[in-house]
Amino acid sequence: MKLRDIVSFSFGAFRGNRVRTALVLVATAIGVAAVVILTALGEGARTYVTSEFASLGSNLLIVLPGRSETAGAGPAMFVAETPRDLTIEDAQALLRSPHVNRIAPLNVGSVPVSFRQRDRDVPVLGTTSEWIEIRHWTMDQGVFLPAGDPTTANAVAVLGAKVRDELFGSEPALGEWIRLGDRRFRVIGILSGQGQSIGMSMDEVVMVPVASAQLLFNSASLFRIFVETRSRDDMPEAKQDVINTIRARHQGEEDVTVISQDAVLATFDKIFDALTYTVAAIASISLVVSGILIMNVMLVVVSQRTAEIGLLKALGAPRVQILRLFLAEALLLSLFGAVVGLSIGAIGCIGLGQAFPALSFEPPAWAVAAACFVAIGTGLLFGVLPARRAARLDPVQALSRR
Amino acid sequence: MIELTRIERNFKVGDQWVHALRGVDLNIARGEYVSIMGPSGSGKSTLLHIVGLLDRPDAGQYRLDGKDVTTLDEVEQARVRREKIGFVFQFFHLIPRLTAAENVELPLILAGLEPEERKPRVDRVLHAVGLEDRAHHRPDQLSGGQRQRVAIARATIMEPAVLLADEPTGNLDRASGTEVIGVIESLVERGIAVVVVTHDPFVGDRARRQIRMEDGLIVSDTSSTAAR
DSSP, X not given: OOHHHHHHHHHHHXXXXXXXXXXXXXXXXXXXXXXXXXXXXXXXXXXXHHHHHHHHHTTEEEEEESOOSOOOSSGGGGSOOOOOOOOHHHHHHGGGSTTEEEXXXXXXXXXXXXXXXXXXXXXXXXXXXXXXXHTTOOEEEEOOSOOSOTTOOOOEEEEOHHHHHHHHTTSOOTTOEEEETTEEEEEEEEEOOXXXXXXXXXXXXXXXXXXXXXXXXXXXXXXXXXXXXXXXXXXXXXXXXXXXXXXXXXXXXXXXXXXXXXXXXXXXXXXXXXXXXXXXXXXHHXXXXXXXXXXXXXXXXXXXXXXXXXXXXXXXXXXXXXXXXHHHHHHHHHHHHXXXXXXXXXXXXXXXXXXXXXXXXXXXXHHHHHHHHHHHHHHHHHHHHHHHHHHHOOHHXXXXXX | OEXXXXXXXXXXXXXXXXXXXXXXXXXXXXXXXXXXXXXXXXXXXXXHXXXXXSSOOSEEEEEETTEEOTTSOHHHHHHHHHHHEEEXXXXXXXXXXXXXXXXXXXXXXXXXXXXXXXXXXXXXXXXXXXXGGGTTOOGGGSOHHHHHHHHHHHHHTTOOSEEEEESTTTTSOHHHHHHHHHHHHHXXXXXXEEEEEESOHHHHTTSSEEEEEETTEEEEEEEOOSOO
């Protein structure tokens, strides 16, 4: 019997019982569509979280002065070791690494800030113009710190939203002179709300050029250096470059710690992987259920078509051929179910994408492949039993029924 | 052509053994027209099934064209059935979703013939049973007699050596029955051996050789030399 004839015979059988065919198709399709849509959701959530991290600066290294590791009891314990200060020059030296895109030095201090009669103590952050790009901050009004030589101490300040409210109330703040400690600074910009970061509210800060901050705090030492690498893949090399550069500049002493958000991100990746696998597994249960449905339907089909099977045997079809015919029916049913399911899944993903434009709903290729594979596999697996039953029917008894 | 030697067939019904055939000897030559009659349970259908290789005897030997077919495996038996034996049943056994032509085509499909080879053969046998204009009707659009003629066309499309008919008129009125018997007898004229199992003496008496069975044994085997 030719393959084409087997297929058209099966199609004849499907047409012969449209309701049953439609029901099995729907069951398989739901299973496949569920796998596709649920894994797409998982993937969408993962991409969303990753991109959120990226907007926080996922390719960000933070350089801290001092070693955080314990050195252990060695001769070093008895050597008077003063960690060298991180300086603006150290920060600028980091730019020589090909893996580093931008840097922003940061120093922090608390200085009284006043405008006319109002004054209060606020954290003052000294940094450079690159800060706003590295941290993906936005301005409410005015401009951020000017670009240029970071060792130039311009008397300009950028206010956090809350500081502006407290000092100026409803009056305009741009262009006004405020007093920080014993120096005067002109307000050139207001930050929009930034929320919490590195443990302090970023709405309650005053930002000044790093050199000005050094003068204000009377200290040349930096609190942190923020290093943005060219991409996430550059992180390990950039980290090594940072350590090497600082060590070379600090007389061979590795006295800085470099931390990254990579570890956090890796954890999130793992969580979302586990989540996607879990939903895929749950969804494939529905595929197995549809496989059982196929078996059920095929068993009914075999008993409904007993006379037909007897006839085929009388016409000279050996058992193998009957087996093949009924397996082909089960296989084609699950195959079409899978195709319909993939279409429903694709439409579902498009629908979800329109409902939540922030997330991307792309089912992973492995999930699509697995869904089809499981659908067809269960179709075959659960088709074997009915097909064997059909093949084993005694022709005399099968034909004696009307 | 068909040589049955001491064929036995027993069935277990409940906890009782029923001896459907108790050592039947029967030879049928090429082109013979044979009817088998007898009361219900006399074993005539069982005999027909064994001749048609749908059933295996418990004892005895069956030689078809000089070859022992009782020892063949399932696949080879199926092939013998396909190539040498045609069946006609009381309830026609047409597949309801297929048209008359498709039903007739079925043995050719099972044999793996190409569609272009199949078409002319289907047309020829449908023409032979006078149903060329009903080719694209489904069984439920045909009368009983027409259905049985489709079944005969299907049984003869592989050009078998023997046609086995189990109560071919049992489900038909007299007129349709006569029509069907006419078609069957035209096969005899073409040299196909025909074995008809029937209750109906009107049908059975038309055969040149008439076999009577009772209790699993052949009780009479008469040949009328007179042409009907």
